[in-house]
Amino acid sequence: MPTRRLVIQAGLASIAAPAIVRAQGLSGSITLMSYSGIFQDNYTKTVIEPFQQAFPGIKVNFAPGGTSAQMVGSVRAQKADPQIDVAIMDVTTSSIGNSEGLFEKLTPAEFPVLNELLPEARAAGGEYGPAVTFDHLVLVYDTQNLKPPLTTLADLWRPDLKGQLAISAPPNIQGLALTAMVEKMTGGDYRKSIDGAIKKLRELAPSVNTFEPNPDGYSLILNGVVKVATGWNARSQLYADQTGGKIAALLPPEGSVFQINTINLTAGSKNRAAAAAFINYALSQAAQKAFTERMFYAPTNAQAAIDPKAIARTAAAPESRARMIGLDWNDVLKVRDQWNNRWRREVIAAAR
Incomplete structure (x- = not known):
């Protein structure tokens, strides 16, 4: 797990001859x-x-x-x-x-x-x-229709975003990552407890349009269904290019986690x-x-x-690595079912 900072080695590494096994006669x-x-x-x-x-x-x-x-x-x-x-x-x-x-x-x-x-x-x-x-989790938002733009994770709780959020809930890995991020935002540590995150997410629940974005949060934004969604950076960057900047990705200053x-x-x-x-x-x-x-x-x-x-x-x-939370997915795997159950009982239920 990338609990240490990723190091991309500089230098003139050759790419002309990739390190592959060229076994003869493969077919x-x-x-x-x-x-x-x-x-x-x-x-x-x-x-x-x-x-x-x-x-x-x-x-x-x-x-x-x-x-x-x-x-x-x-x-x-x-x-x-x-x-x-x-x-x-x-x-x-x-x-x-x-x-x-x-x-x-x-x-x-x-x-x-x-x-x-x-x-x-x-x-x-x-x-x-x-x-x-x-990759890492980001908040994806509509650059044309969201004013002011999203700048922090805490912005999700803005009153003007009521009904405008698409949040992928657990067991989707985005929901697990968001849990750790919100726990850190509240001053906690996911390894000890997620009580702070669950309390804060329960407050957010009435503003969520869907906890199961279909087909995905990027599409819901581009189709005008919501203005903000959880997503992955790589796809968000590509969609931003393809749409001429209609959507943008925010790496929250409160931190994110690697996928x-x-x-x-x-x-x-x-x-x-x-x-x-x-x-x-x-x-x-x-x-x-x-x-x-x-x-x-x-x-x-x-x-x-x-x-x-x-x-x-x-x-x-470097600026992305500096904001990464040291999340060990092996730790999360051990408590994944507990987190899933708490989301279902305490967060998603609060939206109804």
């Missing part, structure tokens, strides 16, 4: 399961298509997996006859798959690119799939060698550089030479 097809929509579109362009050029004998099929919980459910259902070879999902969910034997352990001997990763990226999955992207996506090798993959080659490539300097510069996820390969302008818009930017 066939593999299936990658991950997020649909703009993630799928941009990951295909920056990672999958270049990989297929480097390995022309391998075809990568992208299977949109819905949420991370839905993805691990799909892998679980196929345990006896795996159809998915590689899965990219949130670390809080991939850890469940690791404990159930759904994913394989990865070693540097077979995956030499592991030695290029940030320590936080290696630690995220333990002996299993490491972090492939870093981690891991890349995982399914146990029993039917084309394991090809799947391993893809994982090595996805973590390589070239792939990390391309995807970060395209979609603003912070890289996990410490040797990737990223455009400074792109880094400035990611979770790796």
Whole structure:
């Protein structure tokens, strides 16, 4: 878990020859399961298509997996006859798959690119799939119709925002992250108690339009349904560009938390060698550089030479790192059900 500050190493790291295993004669097809929509579109362009050029004998099929919980459910259902070879999902969910034997352990001997990763990226999955992207929670808002603009986390409680909020509640990971952020805002520590956060969120509940943004908070803002939503920085940055600045992302001065996506090798993959080659490539300097510069996820390969302008818009930017709360997702996993129940009984119920 990124409880220490992310360090993006500077220097002239070469990206011309990514650290991948170019096994001879690899062929066939593999299936990658991950997020649909703009993630799928941009990951295909920056990672999958270049990989297929480097390995022309391998075809990568992208299977949109819905949420991370839905993805691990799909892998679980196929345990006896795996159809998915590689899965990219949130670390809080991939850890469940690791404990159930759904994913394989990865070693540097077979995956030499592991030695290029940030320590936080290696630690995220333990002996299993490491972090492939870093991101952080932000508040997304309508720049055209919200006056004055959002400047702090505390602004969510402004009277003029009544009915104008889309908050993703637990079990969505955004809700778990928001809990830790609000607890810190109230002067508390999520590791000791979330009483302060629950009390404050209960006060916010009547202002919330929906606790289950559908299809997502970004779309609800762009369609004029709400003016503010919880969201992830990477997607928010891309939507901001695509809409000419109609939406903006706020990293609250009160702090935010990192979100981690891991890349995982399914146990029993039917084309394991090809799947391993893809994982090595996805973590390589070239792939990390391309995807970060395209979609603003912070890289996990410490040797990737990223455009400074792109880094400035990611979770790796110095000003972003300085605002991060030292949240350990392993700690949160232990109390996740308790937090979910408190949200359902004390927060969401207060909106009715």
